[in-house]
Amino acid sequence: MINNKVITIVMPAYNAAQTLKKAYSEIPFDIVDNVILVDDASDDDTVKLAADLGIKYVIRHDENKGYGGNQKTCYTKALEIGSDIIVMLHPDYQYTPLLITSMCYMIVNDLYSAVIASRILGNRTLQGGMPLYKYVANRFLTFVQNLLMGQKLSEYHTGYRAFRKDVLESVGFSNNSDDFIFDNQILAQILYKGYSIGEVSCPTKYFKEASSINLKRSIIYGIGVLGVSFAYRLQKMKLGRFRIFD
Numbered sequence: 001m002i003n004n005k006v007i008t009i010v011m012p013a014y015n016a017a018q019t020l021k022k023a024y025s026e027i028p029f030d031i032v033d034n035v036i037l038v039d040d041a042s043d044d045d046t047v048k049l050a051a052d053l054g055i056k057y058v059i060r061h062d063e064n065k066g067y068g069g070n071q072k073t074c075y076t077k078a079l080e081i082g083s084d085i086i087v088m089l090h091p092d093y094q095y096t097p098l099l100i101t102s103m104c105y106m107i108v109n110d111l112y113s114a115v116i117a118s119r120i121l122g123n124r125t126l127q128g129g130m131p132l133y134k135y136v137a138n139r140f141l142t143f144v145q146n147l148l149m150g151q152k153l154s155e156y157h158t159g160y161r162a163f164r165k166d167v168l169e170s171v172g173f174s175n176n177s178d179d180f181i182f183d184n185q186i187l188a189q190i191l192y193k194g195y196s197i198g199e200v201s202c203p204t205k206y207f208k209e210a211s212s213i214n215l216k217r218s219i220i221y222g223i224g225v226l227g228v229s230f231a232y233r234l235q236k237m238k239l240g241r242f243r244i245f246d
Helices: 020-025 046-053 066-080 097-108 132-149 165-170 182-192 215-236
Strands: 007-013 034-039 057-060 085-088 114-118 161-164 197-201
Touching (some): 034 046, 046 057, 066 085, 066 165, 066 182, 132 215, 161 165, 182 197
Parallel strands (some): 007 034, 114 197
Antiparallel strands (some): 114 161
16 A cells, blocks of 8 residues: 555566566555456466465456456456556566556655556667567657647557556546557547546567567557547547537
């Protein structure tokens, strides 16, 4: 705990057996109270390893529900057990768990309602192995989103985030997609509700075992991002209504 706030780490997992132990070992358990791992019908030993590591809450989907569907289970369970701050940490070790403490303190001290770990801040993104086409797409999509949504975030596409519980309780994340666009939708929902989002700089790490979507799915994701941004602008201007913002 920090200031009597219950901190829960949620780990949406899919075939993470090779990296889970490393990611789990760096979680700062001096402040973290709970860890929830949701396995999305992996075909490796992710669930067994999670149990061996002593993770308290291990949930397995019998059928693959997608990255967004996995997060819905993560957040629902985190709220169910009384978490005050919920941090999503990927078990593929692409994001360092060493930032959890900083991210949580930014929320506990009422500086921000949510915090994201940005791979763009610090200007070492390409050195960390992010493919050039993904970097260019990230910068373009972020520019368009900031323009349409009136924000100044350095990126919207990191999978490393921390939330205050009332943020997750109020944004209706269950209305979101079960696919990768969930990440973008929930940030748009948070901003639409008027919550503040802080950022910390996060080292970029791309390696063989880290999860990453292919070019085709990246294009689908990019189109989805533009759709979310235009929906946000249209609803703000009262020119349309979209379920994710209701």
